[in-house]
Amino acid sequence: MSRLTEDTLRIANDIIDRYPIRKSALIPLLHLAQEQEGWVTDEAMSHIAEIIGITAAEVLGTCSFYEMFKRQPNGEYQVNICHGISCHLLGAEELIHHAEETLGIREGETTNDGKFSLEGVECIAACTEAPCMQINYRYQNQVSESQFDDLVQQIRDGERSDIPKHGALAKIRQEMSTERIAGFESIDESAEPVWLKRNGEAK
Known part of the structure; x- marks a missing residue:
């Protein structure tokens, strides 16, 4: 267990x-701490409290409120399979059972090698893409059992650099095809988020 490293700080x-x-x-600092260790340690919470001038209890209160912050060691890749109503109707439960068989664990557990943790989660706001899931909060849409197996194998083989270990939610933007977005002719996929540009201009 550790505080924030010099680079993280x-x-x-x-x-x-x-x-x-x-x-x-x-909240961004909690994401940062989790990206460093894979979970939010007590030492990291105390360190965050020190540098932003609040109590460790306040940091813990926020950390424990949000599901995406893990308070104990977690797999390098967090697999969240949605079982909201749309996904449920289109095979989410079957996909969860298949994931358990593929990974050799039950929902809520982590593989022995520390690679994957599996959870069934409530709606992740991609109902038109059901059944959907996230791996380290990167969306995977209309996932079949064979596609799930392919994703797992690609990660094990180091072929998915687009899904970093312990991926932070703050870096995620959901992808959607341009023809399904009203009022836009095209999207520059390489562009920074608007909020990041505005923050940069304000400095």
Whole structure:
């Protein structure tokens, strides 16, 4: 267990500088701590409390409120399979059972090699793409059992650099084909999020 490393602390300070009130950076810093260790350690929470000027209890209160923050060691790749109503009707339960067989674990467990953790989750707001899932919060849409197996094997073989270990939710943008977005002719996929540009201009 550890506090934030020097490299992580540099990023943390850059994030803090974007906010007029230091404690407003709490949730991004929790994501950062989780990306460092794969889960949010007590030491990291205490360190975050120190650098943004709040109590460790306040950090814990926020960390324990949100499902995406893990308070114990977790797999390098968090597999969340949606079982909301749309996904349920289109085979989510069968997909979860298949995932359990493929990974050799039950829902809520982590593989022995520490590679994958599996959870069934409520709606992840991609109902038109059911059954859908996330791996480290990267969306995978209309997933079949064979596609699930392919994804797992690609990750094991190191072929999915687009899904980093312990991926942070703050870096995610859901992809949607341009023809399904009203009012847009095209999308520059390489462009930074608007909020990031605005924060950069404000510095």
